[in-house]
Amino acid sequence: MSTAKASRTGSGESGASGSSYHHGNLREALIAEGLALAAEGGLEAVSIREVARRVGVSPAAPFRHFPDKVALMTAVAEEAMARFQVEIAAALARETSDDPIRRIRAIGKAFLDWARRNPTHFEIISSRRAIDFAGSASLGADNARIQAQMVSLLEEAGRRGLLRVDDPQLIQITGRALVYGLARMLIDGQFSSWGVAEDEAEDVMERSLDLFLAGLLKHPVTEERS
Amino acid sequence: MSTAKASRTGSGESGASGSSYHHGNLREALIAEGLALAAEGGLEAVSIREVARRVGVSPAAPFRHFPDKVALMTAVAEEAMARFQVEIAAALARETSDDPIRRIRAIGKAFLDWARRNPTHFEIISSRRAIDFAGSASLGADNARIQAQMVSLLEEAGRRGLLRVDDPQLIQITGRALVYGLARMLIDGQFSSWGVAEDEAEDVMERSLDLFLAGLLKHPVTEERS
DNA sequence: ACCGAATGTAATCGTTGATTACATCCTGAG
DNA sequence: CTCAGGATGTAATCAACGATTACATTCGGT
Numbered sequence: 212m213s214t215a216k217a218s219r220t221g222s223g224e225s226g227a228s229g230s231s232y233h234h235g236n237l238r239e240a241l242i243a244e245g246l247a248l249a250a251e252g253g254l255e256a257v258s259i260r261e262v263a264r265r266v267g268v269s270p271a272a273p274f275r276h277f278p279d280k281v282a283l284m285t286a287v288a289e290e291a292m293a294r295f296q297v298e299i300a301a302a303l304a305r306e307t308s309d310d311p312i313r314r315i316r317a318i319g320k321a322f323l324d325w326a327r328r329n330p331t332h333f334e335i336i337s338s339r340r341a342i343d344f345a346g347s348a349s350l351g352a353d354n355a356r357i358q359a360q361m362v363s364l365l366e367e368a369g370r371r372g373l374l375r376v377d378d379p380q381l382i383q384i385t386g387r388a389l390v391y392g393l394a395r396m397l398i399d400g401q402f403s404s405w406g407v408a409e410d411e412a413e414d415v416m417e418r419s420l421d422l423f424l425a426g427l428l429k430h431p432v433t434e435e436r437s
Numbered sequence: 438m439s440t441a442k443a444s445r446t447g448s449g450e451s452g453a454s455g456s457s458y459h460h461g462n463l464r465e466a467l468i469a470e471g472l473a474l475a476a477e478g479g480l481e482a483v484s485i486r487e488v489a490r491r492v493g494v495s496p497a498a499p500f501r502h503f504p505d506k507v508a509l510m511t512a513v514a515e516e517a518m519a520r521f522q523v524e525i526a527a528a529l530a531r532e533t534s535d536d537p538i539r540r541i542r543a544i545g546k547a548f549l550d551w552a553r554r555n556p557t558h559f560e561i562i563s564s565r566r567a568i569d570f571a572g573s574a575s576l577g578a579d580n581a582r583i584q585a586q587m588v589s590l591l592e593e594a595g596r597r598g599l600l601r602v603d604d605p606q607l608i609q610i611t612g613r614a615l616v617y618g619l620a621r622m623l624i625d626g627q628f629s630s631w632g633v634a635e636d637e638a639e640d641v642m643e644r645s646l647d648l649f650l651a652g653l654l655k656h657p658v659t660e661e662r663s
Numbered sequence: 664a665c666c667g668a669a670t671g672t673a674a675t676c677g678t679t680g681a682t683t684a685c686a687t688c689c690t691g692a693g
Numbered sequence: 694c695t696c697a698g699g700a701t702g703t704a705a706t707c708a709a710c711g712a713t714t715a716c717a718t719t720c721g722g723t
Binding site for chain 1: 669670671672673674
Protein backbone atom coordinates (compact mmCIF):
# COMPACT_ATOMS: atom_id res chain seq x y z
CA MET A 212 0.00 0.00 0.00
CA SER A 213 1.53 3.23 1.27
CA THR A 214 1.46 5.47 -1.71
CA ALA A 215 3.56 7.97 0.18
CA LYS A 216 6.80 6.23 -0.20
CA ALA A 217 9.39 8.28 1.60
CA SER A 218 7.44 8.50 4.84
CA ARG A 219 8.86 5.47 6.51
CA THR A 220 12.24 6.92 7.05
CA GLY A 221 14.02 6.15 10.18
CA SER A 222 11.42 6.61 12.85
CA GLY A 223 12.06 3.20 14.35
CA GLU A 224 15.50 1.98 15.09
CA SER A 225 19.01 2.80 14.09
CA GLY A 226 18.84 6.25 15.51
CA ALA A 227 22.54 6.50 16.12
CA SER A 228 23.99 7.22 12.75
CA GLY A 229 20.74 7.67 10.93
CA SER A 230 21.30 4.79 8.58
CA SER A 231 18.01 5.34 6.82
CA TYR A 232 17.51 7.92 4.19
CA HIS A 233 15.40 6.77 1.29
CA HIS A 234 13.70 3.68 2.45
CA GLY A 235 15.09 2.66 5.78
CA ASN A 236 17.27 -0.20 4.86
CA LEU A 237 15.99 -1.64 1.69
CA ARG A 238 18.34 -4.56 1.69
CA GLU A 239 16.90 -6.20 4.79
CA ALA A 240 13.38 -5.36 3.77
CA LEU A 241 13.94 -7.11 0.44
CA ILE A 242 15.30 -10.21 2.13
CA ALA A 243 12.42 -10.32 4.59
CA GLU A 244 9.87 -9.88 1.84
CA GLY A 245 11.59 -12.50 -0.27
CA LEU A 246 11.39 -14.92 2.62
CA ALA A 247 7.72 -14.13 3.16
CA LEU A 248 6.93 -14.37 -0.52
CA ALA A 249 8.66 -17.73 -0.74
CA ALA A 250 6.74 -18.97 2.27
CA GLU A 251 3.47 -17.94 0.69
CA GLY A 252 3.65 -19.08 -2.88
CA GLY A 253 6.68 -21.26 -3.28
CA LEU A 254 10.09 -20.59 -4.66
CA GLU A 255 9.08 -19.49 -8.12
CA ALA A 256 6.66 -16.99 -6.66
CA VAL A 257 9.65 -14.90 -5.71
CA SER A 258 10.49 -12.35 -8.35
CA ILE A 259 12.50 -9.19 -8.12
CA ARG A 260 9.58 -7.14 -9.31
CA GLU A 261 7.10 -8.62 -6.89
CA VAL A 262 9.43 -8.17 -3.94
CA ALA A 263 10.07 -4.59 -4.98
CA ARG A 264 6.37 -3.99 -5.44
CA ARG A 265 5.59 -5.20 -1.95
CA VAL A 266 8.30 -3.16 -0.36
CA GLY A 267 7.12 -0.17 -2.33
CA VAL A 268 10.11 0.63 -4.50
CA SER A 269 10.75 0.59 -8.20
CA PRO A 270 11.53 -2.66 -10.00
CA ALA A 271 15.12 -1.61 -10.49
CA ALA A 272 15.81 -0.62 -6.89
CA PRO A 273 16.77 -4.11 -5.69
CA PHE A 274 19.59 -4.18 -8.19
CA ARG A 275 21.35 -1.51 -6.16
CA HIS A 276 21.76 -4.08 -3.41
CA PHE A 277 22.00 -7.33 -5.32
CA PRO A 278 23.74 -7.74 -8.64
CA ASP A 279 21.16 -10.23 -9.85
CA LYS A 280 18.35 -12.43 -8.71
CA VAL A 281 20.67 -15.21 -7.60
CA ALA A 282 22.35 -12.83 -5.17
CA LEU A 283 19.03 -11.87 -3.65
CA MET A 284 17.96 -15.46 -3.33
CA THR A 285 21.31 -16.31 -1.79
CA ALA A 286 20.79 -13.64 0.84
CA VAL A 287 17.32 -15.01 1.48
CA ALA A 288 18.83 -18.47 1.82
CA GLU A 289 21.37 -17.17 4.32
CA GLU A 290 18.59 -15.75 6.43
CA ALA A 291 16.63 -18.99 6.22
CA MET A 292 19.72 -20.98 7.13
CA ALA A 293 20.36 -18.75 10.13
CA ARG A 294 16.85 -19.39 11.40
CA PHE A 295 17.31 -23.09 10.85
CA GLN A 296 20.50 -23.03 12.90
CA VAL A 297 18.64 -21.41 15.75
CA GLU A 298 16.09 -24.17 15.60
CA ILE A 299 18.78 -26.85 15.70
CA ALA A 300 20.49 -25.23 18.65
CA ALA A 301 17.21 -24.95 20.52
CA ALA A 302 16.42 -28.59 19.91
CA LEU A 303 19.83 -29.63 21.17
CA ALA A 304 19.36 -27.47 24.23
CA ARG A 305 16.01 -29.10 24.91
CA GLU A 306 17.54 -32.56 24.66
CA THR A 307 19.19 -32.79 28.01
CA SER A 308 20.34 -36.37 27.64
CA ASP A 309 23.97 -36.82 26.75
CA ASP A 310 23.26 -40.03 24.86
CA PRO A 311 24.70 -39.22 21.43
CA ILE A 312 22.03 -41.20 19.67
CA ARG A 313 19.32 -39.22 21.35
CA ARG A 314 21.06 -36.01 20.45
CA ILE A 315 21.39 -37.11 16.86
CA ARG A 316 17.74 -37.96 16.86
CA ALA A 317 16.96 -34.52 18.21
CA ILE A 318 18.85 -32.94 15.34
CA GLY A 319 17.07 -35.10 12.80
CA LYS A 320 13.69 -34.38 14.29
CA ALA A 321 14.41 -30.67 14.42
CA PHE A 322 15.34 -30.82 10.74
CA LEU A 323 12.11 -32.57 9.85
CA ASP A 324 9.95 -30.29 11.96
CA TRP A 325 11.55 -27.20 10.56
CA ALA A 326 11.23 -28.39 7.00
CA ARG A 327 7.60 -29.24 7.57
CA ARG A 328 6.78 -25.87 9.02
CA ASN A 329 8.92 -23.87 6.60
CA PRO A 330 8.84 -25.84 3.40
CA THR A 331 10.05 -23.10 1.13
CA HIS A 332 12.82 -22.02 3.46
CA PHE A 333 14.07 -25.56 3.35
CA GLU A 334 13.68 -25.62 -0.38
CA ILE A 335 15.64 -22.49 -1.01
CA ILE A 336 18.47 -23.68 1.18
CA SER A 337 18.64 -26.91 -0.74
CA SER A 338 18.34 -25.48 -4.21
CA ARG A 339 21.70 -25.10 -5.83
CA ARG A 340 20.07 -23.56 -8.85
CA ALA A 341 18.38 -20.58 -7.31
CA ILE A 342 21.22 -19.67 -4.99
CA ASP A 343 24.97 -19.30 -5.17
CA PHE A 344 26.04 -21.64 -2.44
CA ALA A 345 29.73 -21.49 -3.20
CA GLY A 346 29.70 -17.72 -3.17
CA SER A 347 28.32 -17.47 0.34
CA ALA A 348 30.68 -17.91 3.22
CA SER A 349 27.96 -18.14 5.83
CA LEU A 350 26.08 -20.90 4.05
CA GLY A 351 29.21 -22.99 3.85
CA ALA A 352 30.09 -22.32 7.47
CA ASP A 353 26.62 -23.17 8.70
CA ASN A 354 26.66 -26.35 6.70
CA ALA A 355 30.05 -27.33 8.05
CA ARG A 356 28.90 -26.68 11.61
CA ILE A 357 25.99 -29.08 11.34
CA GLN A 358 28.20 -31.67 9.74
CA ALA A 359 30.78 -31.30 12.51
CA GLN A 360 28.12 -31.63 15.20
CA MET A 361 26.81 -34.81 13.65
CA VAL A 362 30.19 -36.41 13.14
CA SER A 363 31.23 -35.52 16.66
CA LEU A 364 28.14 -37.14 18.11
CA LEU A 365 28.64 -40.21 15.97
CA GLU A 366 32.23 -40.53 17.08
CA GLU A 367 31.09 -40.35 20.66
CA ALA A 368 28.54 -43.05 19.96
CA GLY A 369 31.26 -45.16 18.42
CA ARG A 370 33.46 -44.64 21.44
CA ARG A 371 30.69 -45.91 23.65
CA GLY A 372 30.34 -48.99 21.52
CA LEU A 373 26.80 -48.27 20.50
CA LEU A 374 27.18 -48.53 16.76
CA ARG A 375 27.20 -51.53 14.54
CA VAL A 376 29.21 -49.76 11.86
CA ASP A 377 32.05 -47.44 12.70
CA ASP A 378 31.96 -44.98 9.84
CA PRO A 379 30.72 -41.62 11.06
CA GLN A 380 31.03 -39.99 7.67
CA LEU A 381 28.96 -42.62 5.93
CA ILE A 382 26.35 -42.67 8.66
CA GLN A 383 26.15 -38.91 8.65
CA ILE A 384 25.66 -38.72 4.92
CA THR A 385 23.12 -41.50 4.95
CA GLY A 386 21.17 -39.86 7.73
CA ARG A 387 21.32 -36.54 6.00
CA ALA A 388 20.08 -38.12 2.78
CA LEU A 389 17.22 -39.75 4.66
CA VAL A 390 15.90 -36.62 6.36
CA TYR A 391 16.53 -34.64 3.21
CA GLY A 392 14.56 -37.13 1.18
CA LEU A 393 11.75 -37.23 3.72
CA ALA A 394 11.49 -33.48 3.77
CA ARG A 395 11.46 -33.22 0.01
CA MET A 396 8.88 -35.96 -0.34
CA LEU A 397 6.63 -34.11 2.05
CA ILE A 398 7.08 -30.80 0.31
CA ASP A 399 6.61 -32.23 -3.15
CA GLY A 400 3.40 -33.81 -1.98
CA GLN A 401 4.73 -37.22 -2.77
CA PHE A 402 3.43 -38.77 0.41
CA SER A 403 -0.06 -38.68 -0.95
CA SER A 404 1.19 -40.60 -3.98
CA TRP A 405 2.63 -43.23 -1.67
CA GLY A 406 -0.35 -43.92 0.49
CA VAL A 407 0.38 -41.58 3.35
CA ALA A 408 -2.26 -39.05 4.30
CA GLU A 409 -1.32 -35.51 5.06
CA ASP A 410 -1.91 -35.74 8.79
CA GLU A 411 0.03 -38.99 9.03
CA ALA A 412 3.11 -37.52 7.45
CA GLU A 413 4.65 -36.16 10.61
CA ASP A 414 4.31 -39.47 12.37
CA VAL A 415 5.64 -41.42 9.40
CA MET A 416 8.67 -39.20 9.12
CA GLU A 417 9.48 -39.63 12.78
CA ARG A 418 9.10 -43.38 12.57
CA SER A 419 11.32 -43.45 9.49
CA LEU A 420 13.99 -41.63 11.40
CA ASP A 421 13.69 -44.07 14.28
CA LEU A 422 13.78 -47.02 11.92
CA PHE A 423 17.04 -45.78 10.48
CA LEU A 424 18.60 -45.00 13.86
CA ALA A 425 17.58 -48.35 15.28
CA GLY A 426 19.33 -50.02 12.39
CA LEU A 427 22.58 -48.35 13.39
CA LEU A 428 22.62 -49.73 16.89
CA LYS A 429 24.61 -52.73 17.90
CA HIS A 430 22.07 -53.58 20.59
CA PRO A 431 18.70 -52.31 19.50
CA VAL A 432 16.60 -51.17 22.39
CA THR A 433 13.30 -52.75 21.35
CA GLU A 434 11.67 -49.75 22.92
CA GLU A 435 7.96 -49.80 22.35
CA ARG A 436 6.47 -46.55 21.29
CA SER A 437 3.50 -45.56 23.40
CA MET B 438 -7.20 -38.07 -24.50
CA SER B 439 -6.46 -37.66 -28.12
CA THR B 440 -5.13 -40.84 -29.53
CA ALA B 441 -6.13 -39.80 -32.98
CA LYS B 442 -3.18 -37.61 -33.79
CA ALA B 443 -0.47 -40.19 -33.56
CA SER B 444 -2.42 -42.67 -35.63
CA ARG B 445 -2.44 -40.60 -38.71
CA THR B 446 1.32 -40.42 -38.88
CA GLY B 447 1.78 -44.09 -39.49
CA SER B 448 4.10 -43.69 -42.41
CA GLY B 449 6.60 -41.71 -40.43
CA GLU B 450 9.14 -41.85 -43.24
CA SER B 451 9.32 -39.26 -45.92
CA GLY B 452 11.61 -37.34 -43.64
CA ALA B 453 12.90 -34.26 -45.37
CA SER B 454 10.65 -34.40 -48.33
CA GLY B 455 7.97 -31.81 -48.13
CA SER B 456 5.37 -34.45 -48.76
CA SER B 457 4.60 -34.66 -45.09
CA TYR B 458 1.86 -32.20 -44.48
CA HIS B 459 2.85 -30.02 -41.63
CA HIS B 460 5.37 -31.72 -39.50
CA GLY B 461 4.74 -35.43 -39.21
CA ASN B 462 4.02 -35.86 -35.57
CA LEU B 463 4.82 -32.74 -33.73
CA ARG B 464 3.67 -34.01 -30.42
CA GLU B 465 6.25 -36.73 -30.09
CA ALA B 466 8.94 -34.51 -31.51
CA LEU B 467 8.19 -31.92 -28.86
CA ILE B 468 8.39 -34.47 -26.07
CA ALA B 469 11.66 -35.85 -27.38
CA GLU B 470 13.15 -32.40 -27.72
CA GLY B 471 11.93 -31.45 -24.29
CA LEU B 472 13.64 -34.51 -22.86
CA ALA B 473 16.85 -33.70 -24.68
CA LEU B 474 16.74 -30.07 -23.71
CA ALA B 475 16.21 -31.00 -20.08
CA ALA B 476 19.12 -33.42 -20.22
CA GLU B 477 21.38 -30.72 -21.62
CA GLY B 478 20.70 -27.64 -19.60
CA GLY B 479 18.55 -28.64 -16.68
CA LEU B 480 14.89 -28.27 -16.03
CA GLU B 481 14.82 -24.51 -16.37
CA ALA B 482 16.34 -24.74 -19.81
CA VAL B 483 13.12 -26.20 -21.13
CA SER B 484 10.86 -23.57 -22.57
CA ILE B 485 8.05 -23.84 -25.03
CA ARG B 486 9.73 -21.44 -27.37
CA GLU B 487 13.07 -23.18 -27.32
CA VAL B 488 11.54 -26.59 -27.89
CA ALA B 489 9.51 -25.19 -30.77
CA ARG B 490 12.57 -23.47 -32.18
CA ARG B 491 14.53 -26.70 -32.19
CA VAL B 492 11.77 -28.66 -33.81
CA GLY B 493 11.39 -25.91 -36.35
CA VAL B 494 7.86 -24.69 -35.72
CA SER B 495 6.38 -21.47 -34.51
CA PRO B 496 6.28 -20.64 -30.80
CA ALA B 497 2.55 -21.13 -30.73
CA ALA B 498 2.50 -24.50 -32.43
CA PRO B 499 3.07 -26.57 -29.27
CA PHE B 500 -0.10 -25.15 -27.80
CA ARG B 501 -2.06 -27.13 -30.35
CA HIS B 502 -0.88 -30.28 -28.60
CA PHE B 503 -0.51 -29.15 -25.02
CA PRO B 504 -2.79 -26.68 -23.29
CA ASP B 505 0.08 -25.17 -21.35
CA LYS B 506 3.66 -25.72 -20.34
CA VAL B 507 2.74 -27.98 -17.45
CA ALA B 508 1.03 -30.35 -19.87
CA LEU B 509 4.13 -30.54 -22.03
CA MET B 510 6.35 -31.13 -19.06
CA THR B 511 3.98 -33.78 -17.80
CA ALA B 512 4.22 -35.59 -21.10
CA VAL B 513 7.99 -35.34 -20.90
CA ALA B 514 7.83 -36.72 -17.37
CA GLU B 515 5.73 -39.63 -18.56
CA GLU B 516 8.32 -40.47 -21.16
CA ALA B 517 11.12 -40.22 -18.59
CA MET B 518 9.19 -42.39 -16.18
CA ALA B 519 8.64 -45.00 -18.85
CA ARG B 520 12.36 -45.19 -19.49
CA PHE B 521 13.00 -45.44 -15.78
CA GLN B 522 10.59 -48.34 -15.53
CA VAL B 523 12.49 -50.15 -18.25
CA GLU B 524 15.66 -49.68 -16.28
CA ILE B 525 14.10 -51.09 -13.12
CA ALA B 526 12.75 -54.09 -14.97
CA ALA B 527 16.13 -54.75 -16.53
CA ALA B 528 17.87 -54.56 -13.18
CA LEU B 529 15.41 -56.99 -11.67
CA ALA B 530 15.92 -59.31 -14.59
CA ARG B 531 19.67 -59.18 -14.11
CA GLU B 532 19.32 -60.02 -10.42
CA THR B 533 18.73 -63.72 -10.65
CA SER B 534 18.75 -64.35 -6.92
CA ASP B 535 15.34 -64.75 -5.35
CA ASP B 536 16.54 -63.31 -2.06
CA PRO B 537 14.09 -60.44 -1.57
CA ILE B 538 16.73 -58.28 0.08
CA ARG B 539 18.99 -58.63 -2.91
CA ARG B 540 16.14 -57.81 -5.24
CA ILE B 541 15.28 -54.75 -3.19
CA ARG B 542 18.90 -53.74 -3.33
CA ALA B 543 18.85 -54.14 -7.09
CA ILE B 544 15.90 -51.79 -7.34
CA GLY B 545 17.56 -49.25 -5.13
CA LYS B 546 20.80 -49.43 -7.03
CA ALA B 547 19.00 -49.14 -10.35
CA PHE B 548 17.28 -46.05 -9.03
CA LEU B 549 20.55 -44.49 -7.99
CA ASP B 550 22.32 -45.38 -11.22
CA TRP B 551 19.53 -44.06 -13.34
CA ALA B 552 19.29 -40.82 -11.39
CA ARG B 553 23.03 -40.34 -11.67
CA ARG B 554 23.05 -40.86 -15.41
CA ASN B 555 19.84 -38.96 -16.10
CA PRO B 556 19.74 -36.28 -13.46
CA THR B 557 17.20 -34.08 -15.14
CA HIS B 558 14.91 -36.93 -16.02
CA PHE B 559 14.89 -37.84 -12.38
CA GLU B 560 14.30 -34.25 -11.45
CA ILE B 561 11.35 -33.75 -13.71
CA ILE B 562 9.70 -36.90 -12.45
CA SER B 563 10.11 -35.72 -8.89
CA SER B 564 9.03 -32.16 -9.41
CA ARG B 565 5.44 -31.66 -8.47
CA ARG B 566 5.65 -28.07 -9.53
CA ALA B 567 6.64 -28.44 -13.14
CA ILE B 568 4.34 -31.34 -13.86
CA ASP B 569 0.76 -32.31 -13.19
CA PHE B 570 1.23 -35.61 -11.45
CA ALA B 571 -2.38 -36.03 -10.43
CA GLY B 572 -3.57 -35.39 -13.97
CA SER B 573 -1.51 -38.18 -15.46
CA ALA B 574 -2.82 -41.69 -15.21
CA SER B 575 0.40 -43.29 -16.37
CA LEU B 576 2.57 -41.52 -13.81
CA GLY B 577 0.35 -42.68 -11.00
CA ALA B 578 0.24 -46.20 -12.36
CA ASP B 579 3.99 -46.40 -12.78
CA ASN B 580 4.47 -45.10 -9.28
CA ALA B 581 2.03 -47.61 -7.85
CA ARG B 582 3.77 -50.44 -9.67
CA ILE B 583 7.12 -49.68 -8.09
CA GLN B 584 5.53 -49.36 -4.71
CA ALA B 585 3.75 -52.68 -5.12
CA GLN B 586 6.96 -54.40 -6.16
CA MET B 587 8.79 -53.09 -3.14
CA VAL B 588 6.07 -53.96 -0.66
CA SER B 589 5.73 -57.41 -2.14
CA LEU B 590 9.44 -58.06 -1.78
CA LEU B 591 9.42 -56.73 1.76
CA GLU B 592 6.51 -58.97 2.68
CA GLU B 593 8.40 -61.91 1.30
CA ALA B 594 11.43 -60.93 3.36
CA GLY B 595 9.21 -60.71 6.42
CA ARG B 596 7.80 -64.15 5.71
CA ARG B 597 11.31 -65.54 5.61
CA GLY B 598 12.04 -63.98 8.97
CA LEU B 599 14.81 -61.77 7.66
CA LEU B 600 13.58 -58.45 8.96
CA ARG B 601 13.93 -56.90 12.34
CA VAL B 602 10.88 -54.73 11.86
CA ASP B 603 7.75 -56.00 10.20
CA ASP B 604 6.34 -52.90 8.61
CA PRO B 605 6.71 -53.06 4.84
CA GLN B 606 5.06 -49.71 4.27
CA LEU B 607 7.34 -47.89 6.66
CA ILE B 608 10.44 -49.62 5.35
CA GLN B 609 9.44 -48.89 1.80
CA ILE B 610 8.87 -45.23 2.46
CA THR B 611 12.10 -44.92 4.40
CA GLY B 612 14.05 -46.62 1.66
CA ARG B 613 12.43 -44.48 -0.95
CA ALA B 614 13.26 -41.36 1.04
CA LEU B 615 16.86 -42.49 1.34
CA VAL B 616 17.50 -43.11 -2.34
CA TYR B 617 15.49 -40.04 -3.23
CA GLY B 618 17.59 -37.96 -0.88
CA LEU B 619 20.83 -39.45 -2.14
CA ALA B 620 19.89 -38.78 -5.72
CA ARG B 621 18.89 -35.23 -5.02
CA MET B 622 22.03 -34.54 -3.02
CA LEU B 623 24.09 -35.75 -5.93
CA ILE B 624 22.20 -33.70 -8.47
CA ASP B 625 22.20 -30.59 -6.35
CA GLY B 626 25.94 -30.92 -5.98
CA GLN B 627 25.60 -31.20 -2.25
CA PHE B 628 28.07 -34.01 -1.95
CA SER B 629 30.90 -31.63 -2.57
CA SER B 630 29.60 -29.53 0.32
CA TRP B 631 29.71 -32.58 2.53
CA GLY B 632 33.19 -33.78 1.87
CA VAL B 633 32.52 -36.28 -0.86
CA ALA B 634 34.39 -35.90 -4.11
CA GLU B 635 32.57 -36.30 -7.39
CA ASP B 636 34.12 -39.64 -8.27
CA GLU B 637 33.44 -41.03 -4.82
CA ALA B 638 29.75 -40.25 -4.98
CA GLU B 639 28.70 -43.45 -6.69
CA ASP B 640 30.51 -45.56 -4.14
CA VAL B 641 29.16 -43.54 -1.22
CA MET B 642 25.63 -43.86 -2.47
CA GLU B 643 25.94 -47.59 -2.80
CA ARG B 644 27.42 -47.93 0.66
CA SER B 645 24.63 -45.78 2.07
CA LEU B 646 22.10 -48.09 0.57
CA ASP B 647 23.88 -51.09 2.04
CA LEU B 648 24.13 -49.42 5.42
CA PHE B 649 20.39 -48.91 5.44
CA LEU B 650 19.59 -52.41 4.23
CA ALA B 651 21.93 -53.98 6.76
CA GLY B 652 20.10 -52.12 9.50
CA LEU B 653 16.87 -53.81 8.49
CA LEU B 654 18.15 -57.33 8.89
CA LYS B 655 17.54 -59.42 11.93
CA HIS B 656 20.80 -61.28 11.43
CA PRO B 657 23.13 -58.93 9.65
CA VAL B 658 25.59 -60.63 7.37
CA THR B 659 29.11 -60.02 8.52
CA GLU B 660 30.76 -57.34 6.48
CA GLU B 661 32.10 -58.89 3.31
CA ARG B 662 32.17 -56.38 0.56
CA SER B 663 34.50 -57.49 -2.16
C1' DA C 664 27.29 25.04 2.53
C1' DC C 665 28.82 22.27 -0.83
C1' DC C 666 30.28 18.35 -3.58
C1' DG C 667 30.93 13.37 -4.09
C1' DA C 668 28.93 9.05 -3.28
C1' DA C 669 25.30 6.19 -2.05
C1' DT C 670 20.69 5.19 -3.18
C1' DG C 671 16.26 5.05 -5.87
C1' DT C 672 13.67 6.00 -10.52
C1' DA C 673 12.36 5.89 -15.35
C1' DA C 674 12.87 3.99 -19.69
C1' DT C 675 14.16 0.35 -22.23
C1' DC C 676 15.64 -4.40 -24.12
C1' DG C 677 15.19 -9.29 -24.88
C1' DT C 678 12.90 -13.46 -23.31
C1' DT C 679 9.20 -16.10 -21.68
C1' DG C 680 4.16 -18.24 -21.35
C1' DA C 681 -0.11 -17.58 -23.16
C1' DT C 682 -4.15 -16.12 -26.22
C1' DT C 683 -6.47 -14.88 -30.45
C1' DA C 684 -7.46 -14.51 -35.29
C1' DC C 685 -6.02 -16.35 -39.38
C1' DA C 686 -3.86 -19.49 -42.95
C1' DT C 687 -2.85 -24.07 -44.55
C1' DC C 688 -3.24 -28.87 -45.31
C1' DC C 689 -5.28 -33.55 -44.94
C1' DT C 690 -9.34 -36.39 -44.96
C1' DG C 691 -13.40 -38.27 -46.53
C1' DA C 692 -18.38 -37.80 -48.12
C1' DG C 693 -20.87 -36.99 -52.26
C1' DC D 694 -13.04 -35.04 -58.71
C1' DT D 695 -14.44 -31.64 -55.70
C1' DC D 696 -15.12 -29.38 -51.86
C1' DA D 697 -16.67 -28.83 -46.92
C1' DG D 698 -14.79 -29.44 -42.35
C1' DG D 699 -11.69 -30.41 -38.97
C1' DA D 700 -7.01 -30.82 -37.64
C1' DT D 701 -2.76 -28.52 -37.61
C1' DG D 702 0.59 -24.62 -37.81
C1' DT D 703 1.45 -19.29 -38.14
C1' DA D 704 1.40 -14.36 -37.15
C1' DA D 705 0.47 -10.87 -34.08
C1' DT D 706 -0.10 -9.58 -29.68
C1' DC D 707 -0.16 -9.17 -24.44
C1' DA D 708 1.56 -9.12 -19.73
C1' DA D 709 5.34 -10.32 -16.67
C1' DC D 710 9.94 -11.19 -15.90
C1' DG D 711 15.31 -10.27 -15.33
C1' DA D 712 18.47 -7.10 -16.49
C1' DT D 713 20.87 -2.73 -18.03
C1' DT D 714 21.45 2.18 -18.67
C1' DA D 715 20.99 7.07 -17.95
C1' DC D 716 19.23 10.12 -14.80
C1' DA D 717 17.45 12.16 -10.34
C1' DT D 718 17.49 12.53 -5.47
C1' DT D 719 19.23 12.44 -0.81
C1' DC D 720 22.84 11.62 2.61
C1' DG D 721 27.04 12.92 4.94
C1' DG D 722 31.71 14.21 5.54
C1' DT D 723 34.82 18.27 5.08
